[in-house]
Amino acid sequence: MRRILVCCLLFCAAAVPAAAQTVQQRLPVCLACHGANGQSQTEGVPSLGGQQAFYTTVQLLMFRERMRVADPMNEMAKGLSDDDLRSFADIIARLPAPKPPSGSMDDARMARARALVEQNRCNFCHTPAFAGQDNVPRIADQREEYLVKALRGYKDNSRHGYDASMADVVAPITNQQILDLAYYIARVR
Ligand code: HEC
Numbered sequence: 001m002r003r004i005l006v007c008c009l010l011f012c013a014a015a016v017p018a019a020a021q022t023v024q025q026r027l028p029v030c031l032a033c034h035g036a037n038g039q040s041q042t043e044g045v046p047s048l049g050g051q052q053a054f055y056t057t058v059q060l061l062m063f064r065e066r067m068r069v070a071d072p073m074n075e076m077a078k079g080l081s082d083d084d085l086r087s088f089a090d091i092i093a094r095l096p097a098p099k100p101p102s103g104s105m106d107d108a109r110m111a112r113a114r115a116l117v118e119q120n121r122c123n124f125c126h127t128p129a130f131a132g133q134d135n136v137p138r139i140a141d142q143r144e145e146y147l148v149k150a151l152r153g154y155k156d157n158s159r160h161g162y163d164a165s166m167a168d169v170v171a172p173i174t175n176q177q178i179l180d181l182a183y184y185i186a187r188v189r
């Protein structure tokens with residue numbers, strides 16, 4: 001979380017009023033947190049590379065309207081026009097998708113989570129490679145702790161989806177299953 005604060009300080013130090021800046025001028029601020037190559041190196045900050053443009057547009061709109069409440073994104077989306085949201089979404093979609101971490105993995109845990117994925121049809125909506133489609137996000141190789149936070153948020157209703165799909169999906173899922181699902185999705189190859 002400390003690195004997020006640093007990004008915030010840098011952003012606030014820039015004297016130009018945010019609303020007067022173009023999308024291209026603002027982009028470096030976004031990517032300082034989210035990772036310039038599409039992959040976030042910062043705890044709690046999601047990777048954006050290859051994200052579905054429609055999903056991103058909807059989420060930025062929800063941040064702007066405070067339908068999705070999350071620091072620092074409500075502040076970041078303030079004053080953006082609908083065209084700005086679409087421009088950010090198009091640029092983000094063209095960044096390279098995040099890569100799976102190297103190193104060994106727990107095969108038994110992967111197998112257990114794979115069964116959960118099929119049972120809950122995660123691979124149906126999010127597509128078999130978890131690349132997402134339309135308003136369904138890419139989740140493949142997303143940061144593990146962000147996936148846990150997202151799934152817990154849908155479950156405890158602190159994150160409201162644009163539709164109720166995810167609230168329905170996570171209702172029967174236990175905390176241990178959330179941890180296993182995030183472990184798996186963060187490592188899919
Ligand atoms: C200070 C760090 C920081 C900056 C700067 C920042 N973000 Fe974020 N962003 C975050 C965090 C943290 C989240 C996750 C919020 C949550 O937990 O739900 C996020 C979430 C998002 C999401 C949702 C991703 C998803 O998978 O649902 C999008 C899209 C996004 N940011 C785009 C942007 C854009 C565009 C900018 C620049 C205008 C920007 N961000 C600037 C930290 C930042």
Ligand code: HEC
Pocket residue numbers: 046116117120121122123124125126135136137138139147150151160161162163165166169181
């Ligand atoms: C019925 C279709 C559907 C199914 C089944 C489904 N999802 Fe989703 N998922 C969605 C949609 C739509 C969203 C975007 C919701 C929103 O607006 O926040 C989403 C969002 C997410 C997010 C947030 C990603 C981000 O970048 O913030 C995660 C994580 C996720 N799903 C994981 C899963 C997992 C794990 C499963 C299986 C247990 C699953 N989904 C099953 C439709 C589905």
